[in-house]
Amino acid sequence: MFLGRVGLFIPCYIDQVYPRVGMATVRLLEKLGVSFEFPEDQTCCGQPQFNSGCFKDAAKLAGKMLRIFKDYDWVVCPSGSCTGMVREYYELLLERDKESDDFKHLVSHTFELCEFLIDILKVETIDGSFPHKVGLHQSCHGLRGLGLGVPSEQVLPGRIGKVRRLLESLRGIEIVNTGRSDECCGFGGTFSVFEGTVSSFIGRDRIKDYEQAGAEVIVSYDVSCLMHLDGLIRRDKKPLKVLHIAEVLDGAAS
Amino acid sequence: MKSHARLAAAFLKQEKRAHWHDQALWYVREKRDRMAASVPDWEALRETAQAIKRHALANLPRYLEEFEQNAAARGAIVHYALDPAEHNRIVLEVLKSKNARLVAKSKSMLSEECGLNEFLERNGVEVVETDLAERIIQLAGERPSHIVLPSIHIRKEEVGEIFHEHLGTEKGESDPTRLTRAARTHLREKFLAAQAGISGVNFAVAETGAVVICTNEGNADLGNSLPDLYIAVMGVEKVIPKTKDLGVFLRLLSRSATGQPISAYTSHLLGPRPGQEMHIVIVDNGRSEILQRERFYKAAFCIRCGACLNTCPVYRRSGGHSYNYVIPGPIGTILAMHRDLKKYKDMPYASTLCGSCTAVCPVKIDIHRQIVLWRNEVVEAGHLGRAKSAALKTATLGMKRTRLFRLGGWTVRKLLRSLPPFVFNNRLTIWGRSRDLPKMPAQSFRAEYRAHSKSKTNLSESGLNREGRS
Structure with missing residues (x-):
């Protein structure tokens, strides 16, 4: 399948703190036969600034993103919230570019990794095994913003989320059911620092949900939520592990 | 604050x-x-509700006038208030005109917004909240913590203490049924003694002039039918064009609010009962500005x-x-x-x-x-705030320049890898107060990827893998 130029968009915290997630994404795409480039000039999509209300600061980074990625046919990113930032909110930041073809192209061709696999590559299953009990953490921006899952608030009978479909195709995997299927983990970007007490309280509740459901590992398409949950898990010395979905799919795929 | x-x-x-x-x-x-x-068409119902609101509020003057005319034709006296002060003054004047000193009031977030209770109390009118949860809050001297479940923060044992103090229930009583019965007896006396009733409004139907009120306790119905004076207070946004629109909103309201198919009481008030005087106070208080x-x-x-x-x-x-x-x-x-x-x-x-x-x-x-x-x-x-602004400005500065970004990441990783964890996993760093920081990797993704690409010649053709430290 000829895709044209595919640009890999690696969020700043994955680049600097979670290289293993970026590398898992690289290996997974290679296994699927996708050739891509990693434009080295990229830094951050501007979400921390945007999230805090500093739109002018965020706009500078959004402008940089547009310059870097405008010439790619597809942009793929292993994060729901950073993808959501580009797709949903760049229009609020780049008012002057909003009507340009470059802008429209970037916004409509930036995909989160799982949806790129399913919607563009038409990958329905991953051949591999992951014999573990998994708590699927459906991070909010990907869940409700990008539609990677089926939000529990909405009445959409018969639908199965994209991420769940990919995971369920692995042999031996068991996705546990938590009582609250898609409760927020409490991270919330700068909220985790501005409101640290509430943020941690919500996170501990979420971890308890996964524990009680018997999960061994919490899997998400957003490492930011996992960083928060893992920080709590390690502080409380819980036996749970966290993994990005790229790590699971890459490790399972032969 | x-x-x-x-x-x-x-x-x-x-x-x-x-x-x-x-x-x-x-x-x-x-x-x-x-x-x-x-509800099979739940999502479509939500769409429809929004469309009705959009239409009604885009044509607000027209529907308000239609509502006013139809309500007046059914015998209600309609007032307009620009702000809380005017709203409170109108309500007080109406009460004074009938010499009403005790009011049986049903839940209204608008009256909370306007500070009506305090205003009336200051002016010598006793206001009794007749919704059970609102009455608990009132006796406790608090304000609602939720717009539908105002006393959700109070436990039944605490309700027992409040009722023991104010209603004379037995000390230590915390049985919800017995407490509710005590409140019921207490409130019946107030309903019978009140010279006026006040309630909020859920929907005001323009084509009929009807005021629609949804409650689970029937308290609004006692308040708007027993006394000879009844005042309904509503924000301008409560007006909907037609009775049939209720078929959308009533299906959504209670399901969304409390998970009930419909509230126990849905009352459609078409003018005052015989011998009663009914007033409707319509308040703007900034709503028309929001709409702009x-x-x-x-x-x-x-x-x-x-x-x-x-x-x-x-x-x-x-x-x-x-x-x-x-x-x-x-x-x-x-x-x-x-x-x-x-x-x-x-x-x-x-x-x-x-x-x-x-x-x-x-x-x-x-x-x-x-x-x-x-x-x-x-x-x-x-x-x-200065600290937050400065932190975000610095981050932006670092992220605008790729070299600075890499240098910053490199410094943080080095620093955190060389320091013992107790230095940052403590109360002084806000993150570290309750969470451990992530373990820092030796190198960045871009450095790992560069090494990976070098070993894979087929990937190094792009020419984008520039030299540089990470």
């Missing part, structure tokens, strides 16, 4: 109570989910169901009183900001932006999007 973060932290000190609060509200959210799922703001106008669509409070992970873990505005939670936030940007500047930050509020909203208000837009308004007005 303490910030939401501080008030919430205080609320969470009582951990058991906080869990109970969270679970009580989640129980309502789950009931709402089951009820929503029982391109990014924020949908906030005026709210039908006050409280679903966004029940679902909000932050509201459930911080309680209604941690928000300083009279309406708490997500919808309270986007309404408060129209009132006073500076005073309520911390409210938009009391959110993880998870978007569940938007997904449950029966009229599809873009709540979480408005919250982040309000953060921008706070920043532009210079209210973010």
Whole structure:
């Protein structure tokens, strides 16, 4: 399948703190036969600034993103919230570019990794095994913003989320059911620092949900939520592990 | 005034109570989910509700006039009030004209917004809240912590203590049935003695002039039928064009609010009962200004169901009183900001932006999007605070230049790898107070990827893998 130029968009915290997630994404795409480039000039999509209300600061980074990625046919990113930032909110930041073809192209061709696999590559299953009990953490921006899952608030009978479909195709995997299927983990970007007490309280509740459901590992398409949950898990010395979905799919795929 | 973060932290000190609060509200959210799922066209119903609100509020003057004419034709006396002061003055004048000194009042968030009770009490009128939860709050001397479940933060044992003090129930009594019975007896006396009834309004139907009120206790019905004077107070946004529109809103309201198919009582008041005088006070108090703001106008669509409070992970873990505005939670936030940007500047930050509020909203208000837009308004007005602004400015500076970004990342990784964990996993760093920092890798992704690409010649043709330290 000829895709044209595919640009890999690696969020700043994955680049600097979670290289293993970026590398898992690289290996997974290679296994699927996708050739891509990693434009080295990229830094951050501007979400921390945007999230805090500093739109002018965020706009500078959004402008940089547009310059870097405008010439790619597809942009793929292993994060729901950073993808959501580009797709949903760049229009609020780049008012002057909003009507340009470059802008429209970037916004409509930036995909989160799982949806790129399913919607563009038409990958329905991953051949591999992951014999573990998994708590699927459906991070909010990907869940409700990008539609990677089926939000529990909405009445959409018969639908199965994209991420769940990919995971369920692995042999031996068991996705546990938590009582609250898609409760927020409490991270919330700068909220985790501005409101640290509430943020941690919500996170501990979420971890308890996964524990009680018997999960061994919490899997998400957003490492930011996992960083928060893992920080709590390690502080409380819980036996749970966290993994990005790229790590699971890459490790399972032969 | 303490910030939401501080008030919430205080609320969470009582951990058991906080869990109970969270679970009580989640129980309502789950009931709402089951009820929503029982309607085959739930999502279409929400769309329709928004379309009706959009139409009604875009044609507000026309529908208000139609409502006024039809209500007047049925014998009601209609007043308009621009602000709380005018609203309170009108209500007091009407009460005085009938020499009413005791009022049986049914729940109304508008009256909370206007500070009506305090105003009337100051002017020698006794106001008795007749909704059970509102009465508990009133006796406790508090304000509602939720717009539909005003005393959700009070446990039944505490209700027992409040009733023991004020209603003379037995000490230590905490049985809900016996406590409710005591309240019922107490409130019956007040209903019979009151010279006037006041209630809020859920919907005002333009084509008939009907005032529609939904309650579960029937208290509004006693309040609007027993006394010879009845005053309904409503915001301008309550008007809907037609009776048939109720077929949309009544199906959404109780399901969203409490997970009931419909409230126990839905009363359609078409003018006063014989021998009664009925007044309707229609209040603007900034609503028409909200409707003029391109990014924020949908906030005026709210039908006050409280679903966004029940679902909000932050509201459930911080309680209604941690928000300083009279309406708490997500919808309270986007309404408060129209009132006073500076005073309520911390409210938009009391959110993880998870978007569940938007997904449950029966009229599809873009709540979480408005919250982040309000953060921008706070920043532009210079209210973010020096430390936070400086931190974000520095981060932006570092991220604008790729070299600086790499240098910054390299420095942080080096630093954190060489220091023993207790240096950063402690109370001094805000993150480290309750969470461990991630373990720092030896090198960045870009460095690993470069090494990986070099070993894979087929990937190194792009020419984009420039030299540089990471």
